[in-house]
Amino acid sequence: MIIFGTRAAHIKSVLSKQAVCPNCNEKGSIIISVFRKHAHIFWIPMFPVGKRGISQCQNCKNVLSTKEMPDSIRNEYIKLKEENKGPLWQFSGLALFAILISWAFYQSGENEKLEQQYLASPKSGDVYEYKIEGGFYSTLKVIEVNNDSLLVVPNDYEIDKMSKLYKIDKDENYSEEFSFKIAKKEIETMYYSGEIFDINR
Numbered sequence: 650m651i652i653f654g655t656r657a658a659h660i661k662s663v664l665s666k667q668a669v670c671p672n673c674n675e676k677g678s679i680i681i682s683v684f685r686k687h688a689h690i691f692w693i694p695m696f697p698v699g700k701r702g703i704s705q706c707q708n709c710k711n712v713l714s715t716k717e718m719p720d721s722i723r724n725e726y727i728k729l730k731e732e733n734k735g736p737l738w739q740f741s742g743l744a745l746f747a748i749l750i751s752w753a754f755y756q757s758g759e760n761e762k763l764e765q766q767y768l769a770s771p772k773s774g775d776v777y778e779y780k781i782e783g784g785f786y787s788t789l790k791v792i793e794v795n796n797d798s799l800l801v802v803p804n805d806y807e808i809d810k811m812s813k814l815y816k817i818d819k820d821e822n823y824s825e826e827f828s829f830k831i832a833k834k835e836i837e838t839m840y841y842s843g844e845i846f847d848i849n850r
């Protein structure tokens with residue numbers, strides 16, 4: 650199964666009026682063709698990787714690569730190659746990639762806006778994900794919101810992977826008898842210092 654590789658797309662062919670075939674000496678029988686190669690992944694064109702050319706004599710069928718072309722034919726090939734850029738679809742993969750990246754940036758911006766909103770007006774049920782010294786992570790759950798402070802419950806568990814916090818974020822892991830008051834200002838300080846790195850609502 651071919652996952653990636655290169656393929657060539659035909660760009661243009663012209664019949665040269667001037668070229669003389671080096672094989673059969675016929676004039677005006679040479680067709681010059683330009684191809685552009687592109688890298689593909691699962692047949693999705695990613696980006697172009699350069700042009701190739703060949704010529705073929707209609708009279709004797711002799712085929713020449715660009716290296717084998719006499720100067721007169723090669724010069725016509727170079728002109729043809731420069732005049733014909735090649736199709737935009739050969740950039741599809743790059744375009745898709747650019748869209749995905751901008752979408753990810755947009756999403757992370759939106760996420761940050763939401764978090765700031767959650768931080769500014771906390772609600773009961775909000776969960777703060779935070780770092781503990783020594784490479785561990787845990788969560789705090791808000792159970793009551795007051796003027797300047799919050800009543801929070803710490804999670805009974807810690808975990809060593811940030812991305813696995815959802816596994817311990819379960820109702821039964823918050824024991825209300827361990828709840829404590831914390832100033833909103835302190836939560837803000839923890840958030841802006843990166844100690845609290847995510848807020849889930």
Ligand SMILES: [Zn+2]
Nearest residue numbers: 670673706709
């Ligand atoms: Zn020929």
